[in-house]
Amino acid sequence: MQNGDQKKLGIALVGLGGYAGGQLAPALKQTSDCYLAGIVTGTPSKIDTWKSNYNIPDKNVYNYQNFDTIKDNPAIDIVYVVLPNAMHAEYVIRAAKAGKHVITEKPMAITTEDCDRMIAACKEAGKMLSVGYRLHFEPYNLEMARLGTKKIYGNIKKMNAGFGFPIGDPTQWRLNKKLAGGGPLEDVGIYCIQGFCYTTGMDPVAVTAQEGPKTDKEKFRDVEQSLAWQLEMPNGIICEGNASYSEGMNFLKAEADKGTFELTSAFNYSGQKGYSPEGAMDLPGVNQQAKQMDDFAQAIKNKHATPVPGEMGKRDVKIIQAIYKAMVTGKRVEIS
Ligand code: NAD
Numbered sequence: 246m247q248n249g250d251q252k253k254l255g256i257a258l259v260g261l262g263g264y265a266g267g268q269l270a271p272a273l274k275q276t277s278d279c280y281l282a283g284i285v286t287g288t289p290s291k292i293d294t295w296k297s298n299y300n301i302p303d304k305n306v307y308n309y310q311n312f313d314t315i316k317d318n319p320a321i322d323i324v325y326v327v328l329p330n331a332m333h334a335e336y337v338i339r340a341a342k343a344g345k346h347v348i349t350e351k352p353m354a355i356t357t358e359d360c361d362r363m364i365a366a367c368k369e370a371g372k373m374l375s376v377g378y379r380l381h382f383e384p385y386n387l388e389m390a391r392l393g394t395k396k397i398y399g400n401i402k403k404m405n406a407g408f409g410f411p412i413g414d415p416t417q418w419r420l421n422k423k424l425a426g427g428g429p430l431e432d433v434g435i436y437c438i439q440g441f442c443y444t445t446g447m448d449p450v451a452v453t454a455q456e457g458p459k460t461d462k463e464k465f466r467d468v469e470q471s472l473a474w475q476l477e478m479p480n481g482i483i484c485e486g487n488a489s490y491s492e493g494m495n496f497l498k499a500e501a502d503k504g505t506f507e508l509t510s511a512f513n514y515s516g517q518k519g520y521s522p523e524g525a526m527d528l529p530g531v532n533q534q535a536k537q538m539d540d541f542a543q544a545i546k547n548k549h550a551t552p553v554p555g556e557m558g559k560r561d562v563k564i565i566q567a568i569y570k571a572m573v574t575g576k577r578v579e580i581s
Contacts, residue, residue, distance in 0.1 A: 254542045255282025257305065257321045257345075259312070259336050260328035261291050264350065268514060269327065270299060272534035278542035282320050285312050312336075316343035323541065325377075326350060329424040330431060334359035337374065341366035346545050348538070350377045352435050352565060353558030355426035360559035367555065375541050375551040376558035378439060382536035384528035385508055385517035386440070389497060392506045393444035398522060399502025401445055403482060406437035406497045408512050409471065409489030415464045420490075428468030430565055434488030436512040438564050440497040441476055441484035448560060449476035449484070451579045454571040460491065474568045477577075 256279050258265045273281040283305035284295050292306055305320055315321055324340035325348040326333050334354045340347045347367060353376050354360050367374035380386040393401055409429060418424040425431055442448055457471030464470075471489035478484060487494065498507035504522030511517060514533060519526035537553075544551045564580060571578040 252546075253277075254279040254322035254346075254545060255305075255320045256280065256323045256325050256348075256538065257283035257285055257307070257315065259285040259324060259326045259340075260332075261286045261288065261295060262327065265325075265327040268534050269325065269538075270295075272532050272538065273299075275532050275535040276539050276542070278539045278546065279323065282322075283307065283315070283318070285309065285315075285324075313339055313343055315340070315345065322346060322545070323348060325538075327377075329418040330426050331355050331424045334363055337363045338366040341370040341372050341374070344370055344372065346373045346541075348375050348377055348541060349555075349558065351558070351561075352426065352431050353555065353562055355431075355562070357559055357563050357566065360555065360562050364555040364559065373541070373545055373551060374555035375544075375553050376555065377534075377537065378553040378557070379514075379533035379537045380436065380439065380512065381443070381553050382531065382540060383517065383533045384531060385519045385526060386443070386497075386511070388519060388526055388528060389440065389499065389506065389508060390443040390446070392521060393499055393501075394446035396501075398504050398506060400480075401482060401499045401501045403500045404441050404444060404484040404498060405486075406440050406484070406511070407487035407489075407494035408433040408436050409487065409492045409494045411493065412464075412490040420464060420468055422467040425468060427565070427569060428465065428470065428472075429488035429490045430469065430472055430474075430568060432488075432490075433512070434472070434474075434486055434568075435561055435565065437486035437488065437497070438476070438561055440511065441478075441486070442560075444497065444499050445478055445482070445484070447478045447480070449564060449580055450479050451477040451577055452564070452567050452571045453577050454568045455575075456572050457489065465490070469572070472568075472572055474571065476564070 454474035476484040497511040506521040
C-alpha cells in the first residue's frame with residue numbers, strides 16, 4: 246500500500262470500447278501517478294480478459310446498474326467516462342455524486358445545459374472534472390500553442406485546420422444523432438476548434454458554416470457527412486475548419502506575419518509532424534494519454550487546476566452548437 250503523495254490514484258474506466266481498450270488502458274500501464282483499478286461495463290463477456298490483463302480484483306468490477314455503489318470503494322479515486330457522447334452527462338453526474346473525481350471524454354456533452362449540470366455536480370461534491378483533451382500534453386501541439394500565443398513569428402493572420410476519415414460500419418453510434426449529438430464536427434472537428442483556441446490563445450466570437458454534400462444519404466441520414474466552418478476571433482482573424490466522415494485529413498496551420506507554422510499530421514495518438522519557418526520541428530514522441538491522466542492525478546494530489554477543465558469542455562460544446570446553428574440557418578451566429 247502506498248501512502249501520501251506517493252500513492253497512485255485508482256482510475257475506473259466506464260465503457261470498455263475501442264478508446265478505453267486500445268489507448269487508455271495500455272497508457273495506464275505507463276503512468277506514474279495513477280493506475281487502472283476498476284472497470285464499469287455492460288458487457289459481462291469482457292470482464293475476465295480485462296481482469297487478467299490489468300490485474301483487477303472482483304470488488305472493483307461494476308456494471309451500469311450497480312455503478313453508484315462505487316461510492317463505497319476507496320480504491321477508486323477517479324472515474325473516466327469513455328461512453329458514447331450523449332451518455333457522458335449521466336455518468337459524470339453519477340460519478341460525482343459517488344464522491345469521485347471525473348474525467349469525461351470529448352465532446353463533454355451534447356448541450357451546454359448538460360455541461361452546466363456536470364460542472365455543478367462536481368463542484369457540489371468537491372471533486373475535480375476534466376475532459377480527455379490529450380493534445381494539451383502532446384509536444385507538437387504544445388509547440389503550436391507556444392509559437393502562436395508568444396507571437397514567435399508575429400501576429401497570426403489566419404488559421405486552417407481539418408480532421409476527417411472515412412467512417413466504416415453504418416450501424417455505429419457515431420452515425421446516430423441521439424448518441425453522438427452530430428457527425429464529424431462532434432467527433433473530430435472538435436480537435437480543429439481546440440487547435441484554433443490554443444494556438445491563438447483566444448475564443449471565437451462568431452461563426453459561419455456550410456454543410457458538405459451527402460454522397461451516401463442512407464449512411465448519413467442522421468448526421469452531416471462533412472462540413473466547413475469559419476470562426477471569427479476577437480481580433481478579426483478567421484480560422485477555417487473542416488471535418489469529414491468521408492475524406493481523410495489531419496492538419497493545423499497558422500499563417501503569421503513572419504511565416505507559417507503548421508502540423509501536417511496534427512491530431513493522431515502519435516506520429517505528429519510539424520514545420521515552422523525554421524524547418525521541421527523535432528520534438529519527442531510521448532504517450533499522450535499517460536501524460537494526460539498523470540497530470541490530472543497530480544492536479545488532484547497537489548490541489549492545482551487542470552489545464553483541461555469542464556469549463557473548457559463547455560466552451561467547445563457552445564462553439565459546436567453555434568457552428569450547427571450557422572450550418573442550419575446559413576447565417577452568421579454570434580458566440581456569447
Ligand atoms: P466505442 O464504440 O468503441 O465504445 C463505446 C463503448 O460504450 C462500448 O464499450 C459500448 O459497449 C459502450 N456503450 C454503452 N452503452 C452504449 C450504447 N447505448 N451504444 C453504444 N455503445 C454503448 O467508442 P469509442 O471510440 O471508445 O468512444 C467512446 C468515447 O471516447 C466517445 O465519447 C469518443 O468521442 C471518445 N474518444 C476519444 C478519443 C480521444 O482521442 N480522446 C478517441 C476515441 C474516442
